[in-house]
Amino acid sequence: MAGIGFELxxxxxxxxxxxxxxxxxxxxxxxxxxxVLLTAMALxxxxxxxxxxxxxxxxxxxxxxxxxPVIFSQILTYGLAMVVTRYxxxxxxxxxxENISASCYGAILIAQLAGAVVALLFFWNxxxxxxxxxxxxxxxxxxxxxxxQGVYLTALKDYKSxxxxxxxxxxxxxxxxxxxxxxxxxxxxxxxxxxxxxxxGLILCCFMAQIIRHFGYSAAGMNFDFLPYFxxxxxxxxxxxxxxxxxxxxxxxxxxxxxxxxxxGTYLYAPRYDMxxxxxxxxxxxxxxxxxVSMELKFxxxxxxxFTYITQKGNFRDIDDARxxxxxxxxxxxxxxxxxxxxxxxxxxxxxxYWLSLLGVPYQDVxxxxxxxxxxxxxxxxxxxxxxxxxxxxxxxxxxxxxxxLAANALFGTAGYFLGEISYGFTxxxxxxxxxxxxxIRLQHFCNRINYYVFCGRPVFFEEPHGxxxxxxxxxxxxx
Amino acid sequence: MRICLLAEGCYPYVVGxxxxxxxMMIEGFPEYEFFxxxxxxxASDRGKFKYKFPPNLVGIQEVFLDEILNFRSTSLQxxxxxxxxxxCILDLVLGEKPIDLAGMIKLFEQGRRRRDILSIFMSSDxxxxxxxxxxxxxxxxxxTDFFWTMRSMLLPLFYFxxxxxxxxxxxxxxxxxxxxxxxxxxxxxxxxxxxxxxxGIYSRERETEIVKCGWAKGDFKSVWIQYFYNxxxxxxxxxxxxxxxxxxxxxxxxxxGCDPDKIRIVSNGIHVERFQxxxxxxxxxxxxxxxxxxxxxxxxxxxxxxxxxxxxxxxxPNACLKIIGPYDEDxxxxxxxxxxxxxxxxxxxxxxxxxxxxxxxxxxxxxxxSSISEGQPLxxxxxxxxxxxxxxxxxxxxxxxxxxxxEDGLGAAGAVTAPMxxxxxxxxxxxxxxxxxxxxxMGNRGYQRVKNGYTYxxxxxxxxxxxxxxxxxxxxxxxx
Numbered sequence: 001m002a003g004i005g006f007e008l009x010x011x012x013x014x015x016x017x018x019x020x021x022x023x024x025x026x027x028x029x030x031x032x033x034x035x036v037l038l039t040a041m042a043l044x045x046x047x048x049x050x051x052x053x054x055x056x057x058x059x060x061x062x063x064x065x066x067x068x069p070v071i072f073s074q075i076l077t078y079g080l081a082m083v084v085t086r087y088x089x090x091x092x093x094x095x096x097x098e099n100i101s102a103s104c105y106g107a108i109l110i111a112q113l114a115g116a117v118v119a120l121l122f123f124w125n126x127x128x129x130x131x132x133x134x135x136x137x138x139x140x141x142x143x144x145x146x147x148x149q150g151v152y153l154t155a156l157k158d159y160k161s162x163x164x165x166x167x168x169x170x171x172x173x174x175x176x177x178x179x180x181x182x183x184x185x186x187x188x189x190x191x192x193x194x195x196x197x198x199x200x201g202l203i204l205c206c207f208m209a210q211i212i213r214h215f216g217y218s219a220a221g222m223n224f225d226f227l228p229y230f231x232x233x234x235x236x237x238x239x240x241x242x243x244x245x246x247x248x249x250x251x252x253x254x255x256x257x258x259x260x261x262x263x264x265g266t267y268l269y270a271p272r273y274d275m276x277x278x279x280x281x282x283x284x285x286x287x288x289x290x291x292x293v294s295m296e297l298k299f300x301x302x303x304x305x306x307f308t309y310i311t312q313k314g315n316f317r318d319i320d321d322a323r324x325x326x327x328x329x330x331x332x333x334x335x336x337x338x339x340x341x342x343x344x345x346x347x348x349x350x351x352x353x354y355w356l357s358l359l360g361v362p363y364q365d366v367x368x369x370x371x372x373x374x375x376x377x378x379x380x381x382x383x384x385x386x387x388x389x390x391x392x393x394x395x396x397x398x399x400x401x402x403x404x405x406l407a408a409n410a411l412f413g414t415a416g417y418f419l420g421e422i423s424y425g426f427t428x429x430x431x432x433x434x435x436x437x438x439x440x441i442r443l444q445h446f447c448n449r450i451n452y453y454v455f456c457g458r459p460v461f462f463e464e465p466h467g468x469x470x471x472x473x474x475x476x477x478x479x480x
Numbered sequence: 481m482r483i484c485l486l487a488e489g490c491y492p493y494v495v496g497x498x499x500x501x502x503x504m505m506i507e508g509f510p511e512y513e514f515f516x517x518x519x520x521x522x523a524s525d526r527g528k529f530k531y532k533f534p535p536n537l538v539g540i541q542e543v544f545l546d547e548i549l550n551f552r553s554t555s556l557q558x559x560x561x562x563x564x565x566x567x568c569i570l571d572l573v574l575g576e577k578p579i580d581l582a583g584m585i586k587l588f589e590q591g592r593r594r595r596d597i598l599s600i601f602m603s604s605d606x607x608x609x610x611x612x613x614x615x616x617x618x619x620x621x622x623x624t625d626f627f628w629t630m631r632s633m634l635l636p637l638f639y640f641x642x643x644x645x646x647x648x649x650x651x652x653x654x655x656x657x658x659x660x661x662x663x664x665x666x667x668x669x670x671x672x673x674x675x676x677x678x679x680g681i682y683s684r685e686r687e688t689e690i691v692k693c694g695w696a697k698g699d700f701k702s703v704w705i706q707y708f709y710n711x712x713x714x715x716x717x718x719x720x721x722x723x724x725x726x727x728x729x730x731x732x733x734x735x736x737g738c739d740p741d742k743i744r745i746v747s748n749g750i751h752v753e754r755f756q757x758x759x760x761x762x763x764x765x766x767x768x769x770x771x772x773x774x775x776x777x778x779x780x781x782x783x784x785x786x787x788x789x790x791x792x793x794x795x796x797p798n799a800c801l802k803i804i805g806p807y808d809e810d811x812x813x814x815x816x817x818x819x820x821x822x823x824x825x826x827x828x829x830x831x832x833x834x835x836x837x838x839x840x841x842x843x844x845x846x847x848x849x850s851s852i853s854e855g856q857p858l859x860x861x862x863x864x865x866x867x868x869x870x871x872x873x874x875x876x877x878x879x880x881x882x883x884x885x886x887e888d889g890l891g892a893a894g895a896v897t898a899p900m901x902x903x904x905x906x907x908x909x910x911x912x913x914x915x916x917x918x919x920x921x922m923g924n925r926g927y928q929r930v931k932n933g934y935t936y937x938x939x940x941x942x943x944x945x946x947x948x949x950x951x952x953x954x955x956x957x958x959x960x
Contacts, residue, residue: 313624315620455624455627456607457556
């Protein structure tokens with residue numbers, strides 16, 4: 001969220017109801033918009049499969065062909081995106097714009113290279129027809145680009161265009177998929193994948209144009225200027241990577257268990273569990289949206305005051321007063337969000353269970369769903385504490401939390417693998433509870449000693465990064 | 481017997497009074513082995529010795545303050561110090577009690593492995609201590625600056641405690657500053673006697689420098705000044721003998737807390753025979769030559785001399801000025817002097833650079849010293865041994881050298897003026913310039929005065945007694 005704060009603040013400063021509504025709308029577009037629209041795209045196309053009666057095999061293949069690229073592109077880019085976010089935030093803070101667009105290309109290129117290797121290894125001995133493999137790979141590489149562009153989009157002001165981009169792309173792919181079904185042009189799954197590629201491709205072009213329009217494009221811009229950040233902030237990379245892998249670990253382990261199934265000899269997944277998890281996680285979208293607003297506005301304001309006193313010769317009384325109001329705001333906002341989440345979790349527990357029963361889901365699965373909603377509740381707490389730790393520059397703490405979350409999921413998940421379906425849902429719930437607990441305790445500990453961490457956290461002397469990545473960047477740009 | 485001379489910012493990197501004194505000490509005691517522990521500012525000076533080492537100089541240990549910057553910060557460590565260790569650092573930072581060196585040494589000796597210097601700075605204990613002192617004493621100062629001042633103040637201290645100590649029977653420091661710390665440390669660790677020869681009053685010199693400097697601002701100046709006084713106190717307390725050059729310094733040392741029983745006065749001595757070949761002043765038809773033997777550095781206040789020379793040249797048009805001494809130590813100041821010469825349109829001003837002084841002395845008619853701070857300048861003693869009359873500023877013990885301490889009944893060997901008063905300085909130079917007889921008489925008186933009390937033999941005998949006394953003390957201790 002490198003730059004969203006500025007724009008949001010302006011809206012809130014208008015202090016009108018419409019201003020506030022628009023602000024939450026912006027926040028929605030940036031935080032949950034992509035997820036909602038992409039999900040809508042996939043669901044609508046899936047509905048087309050049902051409507052044209054193509055059979056469950058094709059429909060399942062389609063679901064898996066979308067799910068795999070989405071999940072693995074996210075895992076592949078999450079760490080990189082975090083490091084690039086940090087780089088972008090520094091560029092914005094220093095008002096250095098000349099390398100921004102170039103770094104977006106650079107980051108995408110690096111991720112594409114990694115993605116190509118992953119895709120090649122995955123598809124090497126799979127029995128899918130080549131055209132479908134290629135279409136799925138293109139979708140995968142588009143998703144990689146989209147996640148990385150997302151980092152830059154948060155800094156843009158023109159949320160209307162971003163929204164239009166998403167909406168246009170979604171509409172285009174649904175329309176194309178419908179046309180394919182209607183006129184029976186291509187094999188349904190291949191047609192649907194190509195339609196999605198076209199839609200996402202449209203979104204990508206639209207966003208790239210936005211990024212270039214906003215930051216300008218300098219042909220001399222340095223594509224890999226951000227590489228040294230992998231040394232200074234390598235922890236960020238792992239913080240993000242561990243977190244995202246942990247989030248999916250429970251699913252991966254269940255895929256391997258008795259609920260797992262293989263589609264077209266290629267994709268292993270567990271639709272029965274995945275669907276429950278999907279519905280349960282919808283419950284945290286509102287809180288995530290609200291978190292961005294409260295974080296960027298209320299929290300950031302106090303945060304800025306605190307650091308201004310530290311850097312601008314405040315005496316200790318000033319610093320400590322600012323610290324107190326910072327912590328007050330932090331915990332008050334934390335409480336607010338958790339209350340908000342609590343309400344939504346209750347609603348999802350009640351309505352969701354009813355809804356799932358209507359769909360004919362067995363009672364046992366509804367129980368798993370309930371556990372997952374509770375797990376999602378703690379995931380919100382975990383994520384809020386996690387982001388706050390990162391905001392406060394406690395990378396060590398955030399890393400610890402990430403490791404705990406991942407390890408707990410792996411451990412409980414493995415135990416669950418042997419216990420069988422009776423443990424499904426419970427393993428994730430436990431892991432989320434534990435990690436959220438650790439995150440909150442760490443946050444509390446950090447807040448109690450925040451002055452110490454801020455003052456002593458800086459090295460005694462400035463240390464120029466001098467590792468492999470800096471040398472690589474120096475090598476690339478030594479002439480400048 | 482081995483004597484370790486502790487030199488700071490002088491021998492063997494800088495040519496000057498204290499450095500010559502060190503060289504003289506080593507040459508004066510061929511029966512003893514000497515070891516030099518040299519503290520310099522920049523590691524780039526390593527190995528760049530300006531003196532030829534006598535054969536009884538057995539080794540040198542070079543320590544540079546800027547090498548502290550090569551240390552890598554450790555990670556944050558909470559609550560690593562014991563209550564005792566915390567108290568030790570607290571007392572150090574408060575500066576009320578004498579510095580507890582033994583406690584500090586223990587702080588770093590953690591069983592077999594030594595504690596990293598920076599780990600203390602990164603610890604929560606250190607932060608808490610700084611906080612405590614700040615609240616008690618300095619709550620009106622900007623906290624961030626205070627914190628960093630404390631870090632930078634204690635760092636060199638910790639650094640020296642960390643350095644290995646050379647082995648010796650007597651540790652002899654040339655000042656009470658950082659080398660005073662090392663000497664105190666040696667006295668504490670090795671139980672060998674430690675003595676100081678204080679040329680100027682180190683802490684006073686530091687005070688003058690800090691008052692004028694730009695790097696410490698406002699109230700931080702007093703924090704720093706206090707710190708250097710505390711270090712001086714530590715050195716006075718640890719030393720068995722404190723030698724100074726003249727009575728006025730002894731008075732100041734007593735005021736600063738040095739035990740009067742420890743203080744001895746040993747004047748500098750010079751090899752009078754080296755100047756034996758120089759005749760008394762002879763009348764000549766050439767231009768009047770004024771000479772100043774000094775390094776071209778701000779403390780010598782060459783600018784005042786140049787201003788005075790402007791007035792002299794108006795009265796005595798053919799007068800020449802020779803500034804005899806190296807000018808590479810402070811190139812900026814040298815440049816400023818050159819510009820002053822141009823601006824004032826002075827004629828016949830020569831900066832000779834580093835030359836053999838004895839060759840120049842016979843050519844001089846009047847000698848000047850315009851310093852704003854001195855101890856007992858060798859340059860004046862040598863000039864007097866060469867039977868030259870002097871105009872000096874009233875600093876250090878210059879007054880005693882020119883007017884005598886009242887017992888020798890010789891009369892004035894020149895004139896004394898207030899520091900920076902170029903009118904008076906010019907007036908005195910002109911008075912001497914116009915009266916050959918006076919010049920000659922004064923020159924001869926100077927020679928006599930040096931011969932009576934400031935000879936090399938005198939000096940060596942005095943130190944020989946002191947070394948013997950300390951050596952016996954050491955043996956006595958060993959027997960116990």
